[in-house]
Structures are given as structure tokens and as C-alpha cells.
Amino acid sequence: MTQPNPSIGKSQRYYRETYLRNLPSAFCAGCGNGTILNAFVRAVDELITAKELKQQDILAISGIGCSAWIPSPHFRGDTLHTTHGRPIAFATGAKVMNPKLNVVVFTGDGDGAAIGGNHLIHAARRNIPMTVILVNNLNYGMTGGQSAPTTPLHVQTSTYPQHPEAPFDLTRLVEGAGASFIARWTTFYVDELIRTIKDAMLHPGFAFIEIIAQCPTYAARFLTEYQGTLSPDEREQYRRHPGAWMLKALKGKKKGEALGYPRYQLTLKDTLMELGIFKREQRPTLIDHLQGLWGLTEVDK
Amino acid sequence: MKAGLHFVDGGTACAEGAIYAGCRFFAGYPITPATSIVEWMAKRLPQKKGYYLQMEDEIASIAAIIGASWAGGKAMTATSGPGFSLMQENLGYAYLTETPLVVVDAQRSGPSTGQATMPGQQDIMQARYGTHGDVAPIAFCPWSVQEMFEFTIHAFNYAERFRTPTLVMTDGEISYMREALQIPKSGEFPVIDRQRLTKKHSSPDEIFLRYEMPRFGDGMNLLVTGSAHRPTGVRDYTPHFHRATINWLFEKSRQAGVALNAEGLDVDVLHLDSASTAVLSFGASARPAYQAVLTARKNGSDVGFVRLKTLWPLPEQRLLEVFANVQRIFVVEMNMGMMVNEIARIAKHATVVSIPKVAGEVHQSSEILDRIMEDESV
Structure with missing residues (x-):
């Protein structure tokens, strides 16, 4: 914790001009996606400064939904904004065709766990080297606050007065599928997030980072309702800054350390979840196995 | 396969055509009657230091070849009716993002599972109108094993030349039928390679509405999206820009029609x-x-x-x-x-x-x- 802060001497303008396109942001005021873009850009800057990778080798791929707009059109680098649920499948083709690319997929809970859940588990199983940043805002934000496979049981969404399903635990899902690097944070833990994104991008295998993010427009509403009666003062705070209000709920309690990172515990609605790094191990990747096929069969018939 | 006379099925001829055309990436999902194409590609691509990937479904298969094409490779997938249906959304993505690739549909008798494995020609309008939105496809239709080989090469050539997905609409009969196949020597049959867009071209920021195709990893900061976009790739829903894009897709198909006629391929x-x-x-x-x-x-x-x-x-x-x-x-x-x-x-x-x-x-x-x-x- 005594390491020098690599962002010292670098202005907001430096990050903006070096890594972002000069385009207006489409995110709601208070959205967690800006924090994630910030953490990503800082992680990339640290890696490039340390000569661990080149900016031109980074390929950011996203699906459909709010999370998809984190890299596209904002990130100044190669970006591929694909169809709903399929970014990991597109990423698989790009990475296999050019293994030099450092592929980072931005997906959401709807994009990556509902419509694209199959691609997620198969990529984890294949251990294809890429970083999947799954932004879990607990609902479908872009289309207006509908229920997602991560929505807590019994909250009110645009599609259910009482959401009738239990949510996924995505870190355990990808662990079962074989991911070799697994982490979960919330947008509250920015420093840990920057470090984790760096580690994930250098990890030789499938790296999965779930980031629970505040959705000030929709999810903040049902989390507030859950928190029961608010004082008039609190109600006013929520009304003015719903993103900040929800972010408060994303702060956990410290519970030791593991794999070089602190661990936290967070109770969101009735679900107790761990935050931290859960797995970090190396095993041969899909690229290794595919290139291992070269020369196995005779050349011509 | 060496140049010369062979006795093979249509699927094998199709796969050999793809190899001849320079295809080095294939992603697919097993389905009859496209299986012989998939199996032959699986055997042949590693011999060429290429990649065969068996994906989790046909949606992922076409997604992977789009990604591979943007990463610089000539890429193909092959399927049959049910898989062709699943591919339609991402096929539309490939049209809009002007991604060169080849999709082979070995048609079988549908709808649904239908007479799985048995031939049909019921997907020809799906080839034309299957994806949502306005597109203008190029679809070849071979009638022999020799044409399976040749039309697959043409499909790659037209895909690269006009920067668009192309289709080979074959069927279970041609795919499984065995006939003589004459494989030409390397260089004998015309193969068109990709015109790569680099920073040296004029206005390299305009990555769409042009024939040159950029590649990931070249430091071009590519902005590729399935949303309506300006020629630079910046998302823009203004009527003017989207109209220009769709008109361009149709113009390319019209030009392809002229070329097909000139080459006697119509x-x-x-x-x-x-x-x-x-x-x-x-x-x-x-x-x-x-x-x-x-x-x-x-x-x-x-x-x-x-x-x-x-x-x-x-x-x-x-x-x-x-x-x-x-x-x-x-x-x-x-x-x-x-x-x-x-x-x-x-x-x-x-x-x-x-x-x-x-x-x-x-x-x-x-x-x-x-x-x-x-x-x-x-």
C-alpha cells in the first residue's frame, strides 16, 4: 500500500485526451458506468506506461445495453459494438484469429447473463484469453428498468410488482464453467477495480470481473423501497442524488484478505455476497490447444 | 488436396474451395447436411495454420467469423436451415458493418426440423429477406460438385471485392452427392484478396461506405457498430446518414450484379x-x-x-x-x-x-x- 500512485501528475484532461473520444456521454447523471470507464482507462494507462501492452493491441468489444456504451464510442482504440448477448462470441473469433490482441469484453447482466449466458459459460470453459467485465446493475437500464436474471427476489421492477425469481451468483456460475480468473467488486471500490482490471488484462486465460454498479434511474428506486421507511431528509437525498444513494448500498464490510486483495462482504437485499478476487490460476488456453493441432495431420491427400 | 482430378462429395469440394480461396478461419456447429463441409474444414485448417472452432451454437458461429474477419482473416461458416435461421440477426450485423465473410446454407426440407438431412430449396427467400431491415445479398447457387468448389471461391472473391457477406445457397443433395472434381493449380483460378485500409489511404477515418477494409490491431482506433453510423463509425441516427448507408449496401449489390453478368455467373x-x-x-x-x-x-x-x-x-x-x-x-x-x-x-x-x-x-x-x-x- 506504499506504492506510488501512478496517476500523480496526470490530469483528467490527460486521460480524456489520450484514451477517450471527444463525444458526449449518454449515461444518466450518477450512473456507475462512468466510474467503470474511468477505472478501465486508468488501468490501461498504467499498463501502457509500464510497457506491458500497446494501446493498438487493445480491442474493446461490447454487446447491447448501457454497459455496451462504456467502450463504444468512448474508448479511443479499436472497438466492436455487437449484437445483444453476443460480444463474447465475436471476441472469440477476433482473439483466435489474432492472438496478439488484448481483448476486453464489456457486457451487462442482461447481455452477458440472460441472452448471452451460454456464450459466457462456454468462453469460461474454453479458457480463451480475454477479460470479461460484466457490469451488473441489477436490471435492464436501457429499456426502462425491467427484471433481469440478477434482480433481487421480490423487488418491484417495470415488469413485475414483485420480482418472482432468485438472482444468479455469476462468479460461482463462471467458476463452475472453468474461468481461471474470477473477481467481483462494486463501483465503490475504484482502486481495487483498477488493480483487478490490470491483473485481468495480463492474465493468460479467461478473466471474469463482475462489477455491481449503481443504476440511479431504475435500480436505485427498488433498492430504496426495500430499505423501508426513509426520513424526510433521506428521502430528499435520494430524490436529489439517486446514484449516490445507491452507491452507499454498494459499500461492504471488510472481511480479511485473499489472493493479494482485501475481501469485503455486502448484503444487497437479502443476498449476502463476497467482494474480492476468488480465483487466479493458470491452465492451458484455447489458443494453446488450437495451435497444438497444427502439424498433427498430414498436409495433403 | 492436390491439383488434379478427385472424386468427392459437394461438401468436401466446398471446403476445398474455401481453402483455395485463402479461408483460414471457420466457426461452425454440427448440422446435417452441412456436416461434410464442417468436418473437412476441421481437418484441413490446422494443416494451413488456420483455425477451426466448434462453437456453442450457430449464433456464436457467425459472431466468431465476423470477429475473425475484422481481425484480418478470410472467414466462413456452414449450416443448414435451423442454423441459418439462428444466424439471421448477426448476418444483418455483417451487412451493416460491411464485413466480408461467407455463409454456406446446405438447405434441407423444413420448416423447423422438418425432414432433417433431406434436401430442399425453401430458404431462398430467407437468403433474400431473412434478416430484419433492408439488405441486398449476393447468393450463389451451385448445381454440381465442381461448382461447389468454384462458387465457394467466387463467394469469397465477391465478399472481399464488395466488402460484404456472401451466401452459397446449396442443398442437401449437392452437398452429399459425389462427383468428379477438378482442382486447379494454385494461381490458375482467380482469387481476390482483401484490400486493406491503412493509415496511408485518403481519409482513413472513414472506415465505412468504401471497399477497403481495415483491421483490428493496426492502431486505426476503429469504431465498429451495428447501430446506424456515419462513415467514421460514430453512432448517428440522423436520416441522412442511415439513408446513405443503406443506399450504399444496395449500390454494392447492383455493382456486384454487373460484375456477375460480365463474368457469366448470373x-x-x-x-x-x-x-x-x-x-x-x-x-x-x-x-x-x-x-x-x-x-x-x-x-x-x-x-x-x-x-x-x-x-x-x-x-x-x-x-x-x-x-x-x-x-x-x-x-x-x-x-x-x-x-x-x-x-x-x-x-x-x-x-x-x-x-x-x-x-x-x-x-x-x-x-x-x-x-x-x-x-x-x-
């Missing part, structure tokens, strides 16, 4: 000089149709034969010229009558008669001959 016309009756067909059903025409001619009837080598863009002007003196056109196809509606629209002066067949089997030439003679005797 239609095959036989014995039509003085005939007032014509039989039109394509793919596997063109084989018994042609046999029926030959028999009818032997019996003294002046019947001509027209075969579509590409289904889309439909060579409307050429067909209008070909049918100028024809009074009756029989359209033979393995569906309830799809292409017949297009022909009736084009050849308004003629009587257009459908000879459909939905059975999971190719027409008998006698069925076609009987139908022609029935009308001749009236």
Missing part, C-alpha cells in the same frame, strides 16, 4: 434460340429439369433451359432479355413456389407455371417432362 442459358417454352431452375432441381428439357427436345418439342447461378441479386434485366420471345416459363424448385413469383413479376408477358416439390427429394425428370407435355398438348 444465368446459364441453353437451347433457347428459337424456343417459345423455357424451363427455369437452379441448384439440385436444375439437374432433372435439364434432363427433362433434353428429353423434350429429343421428342421434338422446342424447349429451352435457363439456370440461375446466382439467386441474388436476381439478374432481372438479363432475364427479361432472355425471355423476350418466350411465351411459357416453367419454374422448377424444391419448395411450394418461391422463385416463380419473382419470375412472374419479371416476365409479365409470359405465362409462368410453377412446378414445385416439397418432399425432401429432388424432382424426377419425368415429373417435369409430364408437366411440360401436359401444357404443350393443350
Whole structure:
């Protein structure tokens, strides 16, 4: 914790001009996606400064939904904004065709766990080297606050007065599928997030980072309702800054350390979840196995 | 496979054509009757330091080849009806993002699982209109094992030349049928390679609405999206920009039609000089149709034969010229009558008669001959 802060001497303008396109942001005021873009850009800057990778080798791929707009059109680098649920499948083709690319997929809970859940588990199983940043805002934000496979049981969404399903635990899902690097944070833990994104991008295998993010427009509403009666003062705070209000709920309690990172515990609605790094191990990747096929069969018939 | 004469099935010929054309990435999902293509690619690509990937489904298969194409590779997938249905959304993505790639549909008799493994020609309108939104496809339709090889190469050539997905609309019959295949020597058959967009080109920021194709990893900061976009890739829903993009997709297809005509890849016309009756067909059903025409001619009837080598863009002007003196056109196809509606629209002066067949089997030439003679005797 005594390491020098690599962002010292670098202005907001430096990050903006070096890594972002000069385009207006489409995110709601208070959205967690800006924090994630910030953490990503800082992680990339640290890696490039340390000569661990080149900016031109980074390929950011996203699906459909709010999370998809984190890299596209904002990130100044190669970006591929694909169809709903399929970014990991597109990423698989790009990475296999050019293994030099450092592929980072931005997906959401709807994009990556509902419509694209199959691609997620198969990529984890294949251990294809890429970083999947799954932004879990607990609902479908872009289309207006509908229920997602991560929505807590019994909250009110645009599609259910009482959401009738239990949510996924995505870190355990990808662990079962074989991911070799697994982490979960919330947008509250920015420093840990920057470090984790760096580690994930250098990890030789499938790296999965779930980031629970505040959705000030929709999810903040049902989390507030859950928190029961608010004082008039609190109600006013929520009304003015719903993103900040929800972010408060994303702060956990410290519970030791593991794999070089602190661990936290967070109770969101009735679900107790761990935050931290859960797995970090190396095993041969899909690229290794595919290139291992070269020369196995005779050349011509 | 070495240059020379081989005896193989259509699927193998298709895969060899892809290898000849320089395809080095294939992603697919097992489905009959496209299996022989997939299996041969799986064997051949590692020999060429290429990549064969078996994906979790057909949606992922086409997604992976789009990603591979943007990463700089010539890429292909092959499937059959149910898989072709699953691919439609991402196929639309490939049209809009002007991604060169090849999709082979070995058509089987549907709908749904239908007569799985048995041939059909019921996906030809899906090839034209299957994805949502306006697109203008290029779809080849081989009728022999030799054409499976050659048309797959043409499909790659047109994909690269016009920076667009292209389709090979074959069927279970041609895919599994064994015939002689003459493989040309390397360099004998024309192969068109990708024109790469680099920073040296004029306005390299304009990555769409042009024929040069950029590649990930070249430091071009590519902005690729399936949303409506400006030529730079910046998302923009303004009517002007989207209209320009869609007009460009149609313009490319029109230009491809001109090129197909110049290369003799649009239609095959036989014995039509003085005939007032014509039989039109394509793919596997063109084989018994042609046999029926030959028999009818032997019996003294002046019947001509027209075969579509590409289904889309439909060579409307050429067909209008070909049918100028024809009074009756029989359209033979393995569906309830799809292409017949297009022909009736084009050849308004003629009587257009459908000879459909939905059975999971190719027409008998006698069925076609009987139908022609029935009308001749009236």
C-alpha cells in the first residue's frame, strides 16, 4: 500500500485526451458506468506506461445495453459494438484469429447473463484469453428498468410488482464453467477495480470481473423501497442524488484478505455476497490447444 | 488436396474451395447436411495454420467469423436451415458493418426440423429477406460438385471485392452427392484478396461506405457498430446518414450484379434460340429439369433451359432479355413456389407455371417432362 500512485501528475484532461473520444456521454447523471470507464482507462494507462501492452493491441468489444456504451464510442482504440448477448462470441473469433490482441469484453447482466449466458459459460470453459467485465446493475437500464436474471427476489421492477425469481451468483456460475480468473467488486471500490482490471488484462486465460454498479434511474428506486421507511431528509437525498444513494448500498464490510486483495462482504437485499478476487490460476488456453493441432495431420491427400 | 482430378462429395469440394480461396478461419456447429463441409474444414485448417472452432451454437458461429474477419482473416461458416435461421440477426450485423465473410446454407426440407438431412430449396427467400431491415445479398447457387468448389471461391472473391457477406445457397443433395472434381493449380483460378485500409489511404477515418477494409490491431482506433453510423463509425441516427448507408449496401449489390453478368455467373442459358417454352431452375432441381428439357427436345418439342447461378441479386434485366420471345416459363424448385413469383413479376408477358416439390427429394425428370407435355398438348 506504499506504492506510488501512478496517476500523480496526470490530469483528467490527460486521460480524456489520450484514451477517450471527444463525444458526449449518454449515461444518466450518477450512473456507475462512468466510474467503470474511468477505472478501465486508468488501468490501461498504467499498463501502457509500464510497457506491458500497446494501446493498438487493445480491442474493446461490447454487446447491447448501457454497459455496451462504456467502450463504444468512448474508448479511443479499436472497438466492436455487437449484437445483444453476443460480444463474447465475436471476441472469440477476433482473439483466435489474432492472438496478439488484448481483448476486453464489456457486457451487462442482461447481455452477458440472460441472452448471452451460454456464450459466457462456454468462453469460461474454453479458457480463451480475454477479460470479461460484466457490469451488473441489477436490471435492464436501457429499456426502462425491467427484471433481469440478477434482480433481487421480490423487488418491484417495470415488469413485475414483485420480482418472482432468485438472482444468479455469476462468479460461482463462471467458476463452475472453468474461468481461471474470477473477481467481483462494486463501483465503490475504484482502486481495487483498477488493480483487478490490470491483473485481468495480463492474465493468460479467461478473466471474469463482475462489477455491481449503481443504476440511479431504475435500480436505485427498488433498492430504496426495500430499505423501508426513509426520513424526510433521506428521502430528499435520494430524490436529489439517486446514484449516490445507491452507491452507499454498494459499500461492504471488510472481511480479511485473499489472493493479494482485501475481501469485503455486502448484503444487497437479502443476498449476502463476497467482494474480492476468488480465483487466479493458470491452465492451458484455447489458443494453446488450437495451435497444438497444427502439424498433427498430414498436409495433403 | 492436390491439383488434379478427385472424386468427392459437394461438401468436401466446398471446403476445398474455401481453402483455395485463402479461408483460414471457420466457426461452425454440427448440422446435417452441412456436416461434410464442417468436418473437412476441421481437418484441413490446422494443416494451413488456420483455425477451426466448434462453437456453442450457430449464433456464436457467425459472431466468431465476423470477429475473425475484422481481425484480418478470410472467414466462413456452414449450416443448414435451423442454423441459418439462428444466424439471421448477426448476418444483418455483417451487412451493416460491411464485413466480408461467407455463409454456406446446405438447405434441407423444413420448416423447423422438418425432414432433417433431406434436401430442399425453401430458404431462398430467407437468403433474400431473412434478416430484419433492408439488405441486398449476393447468393450463389451451385448445381454440381465442381461448382461447389468454384462458387465457394467466387463467394469469397465477391465478399472481399464488395466488402460484404456472401451466401452459397446449396442443398442437401449437392452437398452429399459425389462427383468428379477438378482442382486447379494454385494461381490458375482467380482469387481476390482483401484490400486493406491503412493509415496511408485518403481519409482513413472513414472506415465505412468504401471497399477497403481495415483491421483490428493496426492502431486505426476503429469504431465498429451495428447501430446506424456515419462513415467514421460514430453512432448517428440522423436520416441522412442511415439513408446513405443503406443506399450504399444496395449500390454494392447492383455493382456486384454487373460484375456477375460480365463474368457469366448470373444465368446459364441453353437451347433457347428459337424456343417459345423455357424451363427455369437452379441448384439440385436444375439437374432433372435439364434432363427433362433434353428429353423434350429429343421428342421434338422446342424447349429451352435457363439456370440461375446466382439467386441474388436476381439478374432481372438479363432475364427479361432472355425471355423476350418466350411465351411459357416453367419454374422448377424444391419448395411450394418461391422463385416463380419473382419470375412472374419479371416476365409479365409470359405465362409462368410453377412446378414445385416439397418432399425432401429432388424432382424426377419425368415429373417435369409430364408437366411440360401436359401444357404443350393443350
